[in-house]
Amino acid sequence: MTDKKEQISAREIALGILMDIVQNSNFSHTVMSRTLNQYQYLEKQDRAFITRLCEGTIERMLTLDYILNQYSSVKVNKMKPLIRNLLRMSLYQVKYMDQIPDSAACNEAVKLAKKRGFGNLSGFVNGVLRNIVRDTKKVSFPNEETEKEFFLSVVYSVPEWLVKHFLSQYDYTLVKSMLEASFQDKKTIIRCNTDKITVEDLTVLLKQNKVTVEPGTYLPYALKIWDYNFLGQLNAFKKGYFQVQDESSMLVGAVSGVRSGDYIIDVCAAPGGKSLHLAELLKSSGHVDSRDVSEAKVNLINENILRNGYTNIKAYVTDALILDEESIEKADIVIADLPCSGLGVISKKPDIKYNMTREKQKNLVKLQRDILTVVQQYVKKGGTLLYSTCTVNIEENLENVRWFTEHFDYRMESIDEFLPSSLLCDTSKEGYIQLLPGIHNTDGFFIAKLRRKN
Template sequence: MSAREITLGILTDISENSNFSHTVINRTLNQYQYLEKQDRAFITRLCEGTVERMFTLDYIINCYSSVKVNKMKPFIRNLLRMSVYQIKYMDQVPESAACNEAVKLAKKRGFGNLSGFVNGVLRNIIRNPEKVVYPEEKKDGKRYLSVTYSAPDWLVEQLINQYGYVAAKQYFEAALQNNKTTIRCNTEKITVNELKVMLEQEKVLVSEGTYLLEALKIGGYNYLSELNSFKNGYFQVQDESSMLVGTVSGIKDGDYIIDVCAAPGGKSLHAAELLRKSGQVDSRDLSETKVNLIRENINRLGYVNIKAKEADALVLDQDSIEKADILIADLPCSGLGVIGKKPDIKYNMTREKQKDLAALQREILSVVHQYVKKGGVLLYSTCTINEEENLANVRWFLEHHDFKLESIEDLLPPALLSDTTKEGYIQLLPGVHDTDGFFIAKLRRN
């Protein structure tokens, strides 16, 4: 199978079956490990780019096609999307090659009767680019953001209402930029400088993190799991926003820490390292599959003061009541902070799902807050930027439970200080901050 045919299969799985793009891409690349690095890079770029810009691509296609995108056969719809992405956004791909390969694929997969249609639409796009009339930002800012940055109308409206037009635009711009992988150095095994040298020897592109000394940004690698530095447990993939949970927690030697929704374990593992081989971390999640992911990371990194186990955060564990010095509650959320890495989220999420998730978060908090000792700390976090799931839930929690917000100002890098960090919480917004979108609140039990 050619790289384009493999890509088409991935896109069909993502768009027609609502499967997560990063999961389908990784699974498929593992299946075709014989492919050259260049082909794998092409597949990844074409898949991720097509998913990221799906609304924009559909808008372009609809300007040229008599049959609207939503009326097309799934195969043809995705074939046109990925072909238009190559024409519009991949300078190294000749326009004629994108068109010709699409026609060949249509014939090969039994759509010869539609190959002329595919050829006609793509040739028209190449020859007459002026036919696409984009919304004007000054006349209709919301529509402009939706079409330009490929975002659903409801999400554009929500972000403008919550953060203002400028911040919303910055957020959507940041989501379309090529984000490097951020890693946290395992300082129990290696120093940051030593890890940087080792990665460079492995032909990995390395730069320093933006806010934290233990963070590095990497790129240009093939398979992460093939790197000796990864296999030997010298680092963990973790965004700086997620690392900040451990940074503001105030972890002390000997603390007992519970992480209730932990998989794949980034925050639990960071907590174990901050304990400096003392204390204990209980890293919990709902399913055996998720818990096994945590165990794999524990074994690879070599921490001795952390255990993973299956536990439902909605079911009260009597043995844990008032035992935890620190409780980490990084709860299921709408994930809007990570659409730069998981772009399909913006197409699959809805306002109704957001409301359901906010309610679930309150249910979980109502149970797990009981694990915090009197005087202990609860860290509430999500990887979303939706206020209903973040600050609104914190305010609700404080109304119903005997906790108070505690300043995190002395524990944060100076570049992240704000009025809210004095109060005890921070909302990170891509485009405004050089991180994923993330919310952290530090609450101390009275």
């Protein structure tokens, strides 16, 4: 273990993660999870440093590039990929990590450049960083009054096309609040498995393991946790006492109106949070079919089913675009939490904002409509379809629901009786709710409840 620590530093691990995410376009949460699993032997402090450095560098990448371009003779997009990412993460330490001495950030960057075979560019790395440290006031940011879109893009590190898209759907103050919320400290949100343990007992157990715990915002079985090292090391997790799930996602189960004995189909279920929640709400009765398109996704659902210990749920590999004749008009409830642009969860997956395009958004709207066309057939007459996404893009949300009710024999149904009073609004009475970061204490999320007509 000691030898491994001497061979590779926390900063070198972070650089490898950034290269994998930025250069190979791999998902940030997947790369982070895989790498931290690989380096479980690291001290809690080192793992926290790697996490903060990587997540922070990705979420602030456009801001960091904007600053670097004002100090470097070579523009960021012309740099060698490794040098570009090394400068980004080093600048992040200088600008956003107050506990890291500037000298340490600079010196370690130079060492890393040499170690990774770029000794000839170590002087360049040193020069750029030292110039920034010496004269931090040189940076000139866009004027918020005269360059609103460019200001939001640079300050909140969001591509300018996406800023314009947000502003076409929401007012400036709201968009700014949403973007600010993406930088807030991220706590892990969990749902207590009340079949196995009470919320109070789970709270005590977690605190005994030195985990900081707070109640959730909206639901009595939701908790916020932080200050743990590795989730998989917690006995409460291994025993299935809780499932990681944002409260916005829990609300799907909460508003479903599930009744004892119901048959439920979750068509795009991985990693299985909603399926598991509904299995719990069924209180050992009924059945949940938890479906997804690949073996890998279904394996993930199965891991969670096994850990949580539910017996009224089964996972299947099923393509939601292909009609399952045997399921037609069989389900009391169909959960359609469909593939989306993910623009409600950029605080957790910041690479989404750089990889999304307008064309991808339009393709996703079509995909959502194609899936809905198929899976709505599984709902019994008088049954319920719950449509949800983790995006704030109106085209994928309310516009899709309006399209759906125009083309199929469904009507929206009020969700007021299932919501906490703090979430009641004009739209919840109509049958849908749009949760927004910075306004609600959740991910950006959309839920619509639709009743099939008899």
